[in-house]
Amino acid sequence: MALRHAVLAALLDEELSGYQLAKAFDLGVANFWHALPQQLYTELTRLEKEGLVAGREVVQxxxxxxRLFRVTADGLAALERFAAESAKPSFIRDDLLVKIQAxxxxxxxxxIARLAERERFAEAKIxxxxxxxRQMRGDRDEAEFLRHGERIGPYLTCLRGLAFERENRDWCRRSAEILHARRHTSRDAAPDTTSPSSSSPARSRP
Amino acid sequence: MALRHAVLAALLDEELSGYQLAKAFDLGVANFWHALPQQLYTELTRLEKEGLVAGREVVQxxxxxxRLFRVTADGLAALERFAAESAKPSFIRDDLLVKIQAxxxxxxxxxIARLAERERFAEAKIxxxxxxxRQMRGDRDEAEFLRHGERIGPYLTCLRGLAFERENRDWCRRSAEILHARRHTSRDAAPDTTSPSSSSPARSRP
DNA sequence: TCTGACTACTCACTTTCTTGAGTATCATGC
DNA sequence: GCATGATACTCAAGAAAGTGAGTAGTCAGA
Known part of the structure; x- marks a missing residue:
C-alpha cells in the first residue's frame, strides 16, 4: 500500500478523473511513481470506500x-502520517542497467543500440x-519562484526528474562511447581507423 | 519475469550461493535492482530447473x-535475447518524492527531516x-581502465549508481534549504512584508 | 552459559502488478 | 463512410513481488 499515497499527492492540487490521473502518471508523476490506468482506477475506488478521497459525477x-476526485481531510491526514514515517530508500529497477552489467x-x-534508445528517451524527458x-514558474525566475511561489512541491520533484534524466542521458552517451572505443581497441592507438570485423575484446558472437 | 535477468547478470562473473547473491543485491546490484533473499532463492531454483544456471553443492x-550457482550457455543465450529487446524506461518508486510532491x-x-535522512543515506552510498x-579499477586510472580493463560492465553500472546518489544528495540538500528558507519568509528580505502568524506558505499545522 | 549475530536456507501466504480484452461515444482525417 | 484516436472506464486471470515465520548450526563476547 504505497501507490495510494502517490495518488493522494497527485490529487492534492486539482480535482481529477481516473483518466486524467492516468495521464498525470504518464507525465510528471512517472518520475517517482509508475502505475497503469487500471491500478489507478482500482486504487481510487478503494480510497473512496475508505473516505480518503471523495468523488463526484460530472455529466458531459x-x-x-x-468522476472527479478530490482529497478529503482524512486523506490529508493519511498523507501527513505517511510523511512522518522515515522514507524507504528509492526503489529502482532498470532493465538497461542489467544489460550493461553483463x-x-x-x-x-x-x-550501444540500447544506450542510444535510452539517450533519446532521456532527451525527450528533459x-x-x-x-x-517553465510553465509552473511562469514569468518569475527560478530562485524567486522557489522563495515565494505558492506551489513548489511539484516543482521540486520535477527538478529531481530533470536532474535524473540529464544524468541518464550523459551516462548513456559516455557508456556508448566507451563500448564503441573498445571494439576498435585491438588495432590502433590514436582513435580508430575502423577495423573490418572480428577479434575485438567486446566480441560479437559467432 | 525480469528479476531472472538481474540474477543472471549478477552471476556472470562469479559463482555465488543464494546467500552471497543476496549480499550482492544489498550492495551494488541494489542500484538497479532490488530483491529480498527469499525472492532470490526462489528465482535460483526456477532458473536451475530451466537449465539457465547450474548449481553444485559445496560441503563445509x-x-x-x-550451493554455488553459475550461468550456463543457455543462461547466457537468454541474457542475449533479453539484451536484444529494447529496454523499458527505468522504473522508479520513491516515497520521498511523493512526500515532497505534497x-x-x-x-x-x-x-526537512526526511530530506536530511535521505541525504545521509545518499552520502553513505556515495x-x-x-x-x-576504486577496488574494481585497482591502480589504473579510470580512463585507462575503461579503455582496456577486462570487466567494465559492473563498473559502468556502478558509475551510474554513483551519479544517481550524488544527484540525490544535492537535490535533498537544496530542497531542504528551500523549504527552510520559506518558513522564515514572512519576515525578511525584499519582497513581502506580510502577516504575523497565519497564511504563511509552508504552514506548520495547528 | 546465554545472547545475539552470521551463515545458509525453506515454506506458506498475501498483496501488487501486469496483460489482455471489452464497452461505448464522439471527433478527425482520408 | 470508414478507420483512427481520444475520452472514460471495467473485469478477469495470471505472474511477480513482498511478508512473516521457521530451521539449524557456528562463533564471539558479556
Missing part, C-alpha cells in the same frame, strides 16, 4: 461522463520537464 | 553447506560506490 454530453559477455553493438518547469 | 564443516500541504519541518569503483 460531448463525451462519456466522468556488458563484458554480450555483443557491444546491441548494447524537454518535457523543462517545459513543465 | 565450519558452516552449513551451500510539500505545499504538509509540515515543512517533517519534510562512499560505498567510490570504494567499489
Amino acid at each position: 454530453d460531448a463525451r462519456p461522463n466522468k 556488458a563484458d559477455h554480450l555483443d557491444a553493438d546491441v548494447l 524537454e518535457l520537464f523543462g517545459g513543465l518547469l | 564443516d565450519a558452516r552449513p553447506n551451500k 510539500a505545499d500541504h504538509l509540515d515543512a519541518d517533517v519534510l 562512499e560505498l560506490f567510490g570504494g567499489l569503483l
Whole structure:
C-alpha cells in the first residue's frame, strides 16, 4: 500500500478523473511513481470506500461522463502520517542497467543500440520537464519562484526528474562511447581507423 | 519475469550461493535492482530447473553447506535475447518524492527531516560506490581502465549508481534549504512584508 | 552459559502488478 | 463512410513481488 499515497499527492492540487490521473502518471508523476490506468482506477475506488478521497459525477454530453476526485481531510491526514514515517530508500529497477552489467559477455553493438534508445528517451524527458518547469514558474525566475511561489512541491520533484534524466542521458552517451572505443581497441592507438570485423575484446558472437 | 535477468547478470562473473547473491543485491546490484533473499532463492531454483544456471553443492564443516550457482550457455543465450529487446524506461518508486510532491500541504519541518535522512543515506552510498569503483579499477586510472580493463560492465553500472546518489544528495540538500528558507519568509528580505502568524506558505499545522 | 549475530536456507501466504480484452461515444482525417 | 484516436472506464486471470515465520548450526563476547 504505497501507490495510494502517490495518488493522494497527485490529487492534492486539482480535482481529477481516473483518466486524467492516468495521464498525470504518464507525465510528471512517472518520475517517482509508475502505475497503469487500471491500478489507478482500482486504487481510487478503494480510497473512496475508505473516505480518503471523495468523488463526484460530472455529466458531459460531448463525451462519456466522468468522476472527479478530490482529497478529503482524512486523506490529508493519511498523507501527513505517511510523511512522518522515515522514507524507504528509492526503489529502482532498470532493465538497461542489467544489460550493461553483463556488458563484458554480450555483443557491444546491441548494447550501444540500447544506450542510444535510452539517450533519446532521456532527451525527450528533459524537454518535457523543462517545459513543465517553465510553465509552473511562469514569468518569475527560478530562485524567486522557489522563495515565494505558492506551489513548489511539484516543482521540486520535477527538478529531481530533470536532474535524473540529464544524468541518464550523459551516462548513456559516455557508456556508448566507451563500448564503441573498445571494439576498435585491438588495432590502433590514436582513435580508430575502423577495423573490418572480428577479434575485438567486446566480441560479437559467432 | 525480469528479476531472472538481474540474477543472471549478477552471476556472470562469479559463482555465488543464494546467500552471497543476496549480499550482492544489498550492495551494488541494489542500484538497479532490488530483491529480498527469499525472492532470490526462489528465482535460483526456477532458473536451475530451466537449465539457465547450474548449481553444485559445496560441503563445509565450519558452516552449513551451500550451493554455488553459475550461468550456463543457455543462461547466457537468454541474457542475449533479453539484451536484444529494447529496454523499458527505468522504473522508479520513491516515497520521498511523493512526500515532497505534497510539500505545499504538509509540515515543512517533517519534510526537512526526511530530506536530511535521505541525504545521509545518499552520502553513505556515495562512499560505498567510490570504494567499489576504486577496488574494481585497482591502480589504473579510470580512463585507462575503461579503455582496456577486462570487466567494465559492473563498473559502468556502478558509475551510474554513483551519479544517481550524488544527484540525490544535492537535490535533498537544496530542497531542504528551500523549504527552510520559506518558513522564515514572512519576515525578511525584499519582497513581502506580510502577516504575523497565519497564511504563511509552508504552514506548520495547528 | 546465554545472547545475539552470521551463515545458509525453506515454506506458506498475501498483496501488487501486469496483460489482455471489452464497452461505448464522439471527433478527425482520408 | 470508414478507420483512427481520444475520452472514460471495467473485469478477469495470471505472474511477480513482498511478508512473516521457521530451521539449524557456528562463533564471539558479556
